[in-house]
Amino acid sequence: MKQFFSDFSKLIKFRLTFSVVFSASIAFLIGSKIQIDRAIIDEINWMNWLMLIVGGFLVTGAANCFNEIIEVDLDKLMTRTKDRPMPAGRMTTGQGLVSGLVMGIAGTWLLGKLNLETGLISVFSILLYAFAYTPLKRKSPIAVFVGALPGAFPPLIGYIAAIGHSPVGYVPMDYLIAIVLFSIQFVWQFPHFWSIAWVLDEDYSKAGFRLLPTKKKDKTSAVFTFVGTLVLIPVSLLPTILGFGGYYVAVTSLLFGLLFSWYAYQLMVKMDTASAKKVMFCSFFYIPLVQLILLFDLVI
CATH class of the missing domain: 1.20.120 (Four Helix Bundle (Hemerythrin (Met), subunit A))
Incomplete structure (x- = not known):
């Protein structure tokens, strides 16, 4: 069981995933506080906050999983990545793909329940990170610019998740x-x-x-x-x-x-x-x- 949790942590890049979810959750609280100040809502919707955290965790984990599937042969070459479950042979790429798909679908569904924009941005984030940034890493330094886009989506997603479900919706300041x-x-x-x-x-x-x-x-x-x-x-x-x-x-x-x-x-x-x-x-x-x-x- 200990090995399973260790492998899962490496599969989803837990520290990276945690930082992403943290950023989104803080932005959600910022958006919620702004709505409270505007007298649109009375209090923070903690259930939506929890849905954002779980959904964001799953979506980010899915993107990292797809990244590792694509780079499995390259991860075997690097000291810092060779002990990840797929390059180390403790998980097949098929198992990784199923894990990524399940996390991606479940996470997108949860975020989509908050509002449509949040769900759509999360899908775009997965695609951009896994299928644009990942292959570009071996081709050009422009990969950092491409990767910075999905990397900056978490606070955007968090803020939209807070504002987008309100009865008033967006105002120009938002x-x-x-x-x-x-x-x-x-x-x-x-x-x-x-x-x-x-x-x-x-x-x-x-x-x-x-x-x-x-x-x-x-x-x-x-x-x-x-x-x-x-x-x-x-x-x-x-x-x-x-x-x-x-x-x-x-x-x-x-x-x-x-x-x-x-x-x-x-x-x-x-x-x-x-x-x-x-x-x-x-x-x-x-x-x-x-x-x-x-x-x-x-x-x-």
Whole structure:
């Protein structure tokens, strides 16, 4: 049983799936609080929140499962992935396919019950991640841009799940908030992915993955990573600039954005793995922290 849970965790990439669900759930709570402030609803619909979490977990797990089916032969080549259940031979690709289909159908059904838009975006997310981003990883660094799209859908899905089922529906401000939540997570992913690609470059190269901007650890790739952190600062200040975030989230975004940029600057100067790891670990904390502070610092 212990091996089963371990394999299932690796199959769905549990930590990645958890971060995706966390992002969507926080956005759902943001949308719900906004509706409460507008006197559209009296309280948060916790049942819908739970449906979003379970549905998002299943959909993300399905996308990761399809990703591993496609890359099973490549996963055998890399140290960090060779012990996943399919490349290790503890699960067949047929079993993986059935698991992915069951999770994908069940998750999409749950999200679709929240509202049609949520269900449709979840399906598009699976297709884009598994069948566009995955094959592009060996072809071109543009894969990071393609992968950043489904990677930024979780807060969009969460916000739409909260707003889309209300009797009033969307107002113009909702579209703006949804775009901002999407944009923050979209821009954040570039320094996040590039720092990971730098740290794991030797392992990735075994499978022929080309995720760094220039396909190698050089000054230009480090500059791109640094610029990505700089762009993130004004984008993360948009909630306050546009009037739905308070000063606490602005200060948090600015301070941690500057710290993120400082680490990326050190990478640009030193060009070493130790600096890339600092950028990577900072990225892990940045996005959940900013989203949480925004949740408690809404001014609408």
